[in-house]
Amino acid sequence: MKKNNKMIIKNKLGAEKIISIYWFAILIIIAGAVVAMVSLFYGTPYDVRDAEANILINKVSNCLSENGKLNKELFNEDKKFNENYNLKEKCNLIFETEFENERGEYFLEADFYDLNDGPSGVSSGVKVFSISEGNSNLYADCKIENEKYNKLSRCVDREFYSLDSSNNIFKIKITSVVRKTEKNVK
């Protein structure tokens, strides 16, 4: 009887040791998983390129047109579009980033369509002028519209109407492209 009791006590002690090792292993697994989950979620950056491209469009549209009237600096003295209009300088755009990409991380283009002489009315018009700034190579990414390729540049284009000083109406299409994949996509 006494021998049996001793066996049970020894057995219990052994089982407790094994269980404590098991608990320790489980604790490590859970802690590791929690660390992995947190690093997975917080290690992935927010993709703000869409917002950035839209903010650039807002800034450029506000610079090219004010309260429905095109900026006078866009035109020469003979009321023709100023070919030397510097979008970057006039709109106070800063394209420099922390990445040493010589070609640039941004591309902006503004196309002007004359709706007064256009054969197809307000919806299309004839392209009469275009200004662009930044890395034009990024524009090629805009033709590939697939969510799978999220490492490509993000493109946003918007259009609005504006009048010149002679009350001629123009449709302005602004295309904004932001690359910055290193900062926004993992």
Next chain:
Amino acid sequence: MINNKKGQTSEAMTWIVATLIIIVLLGISLYAASFLSKSKVVNYKTEERSQDIVMEESLFSYFLVQDSVLQKKIFENLEKMDREEKFYEDFNSKFQQIKFNLEKYEK
């Protein structure tokens, strides 16, 4: 002794099943974390906002146009853009707001 062995086996089975459940739950959580991390995209269009500068520029030019035919065409086109959800703000309310302000200013 046989009873003791059976008891030990069932206890071991309980732990094994418990471990498997914990591992499966952790796996699901890891997958959920990776899935959620992919949705970390700030979508400018879906974010609620009270201003759309680009749309307002079009509305201002609409009210400035003298030619009624051209004005009508612009309005139709703006409505089309609204239907295509190209604006980030409610088009009709902004249109009414600008119209009201301009009428008030004219008076």
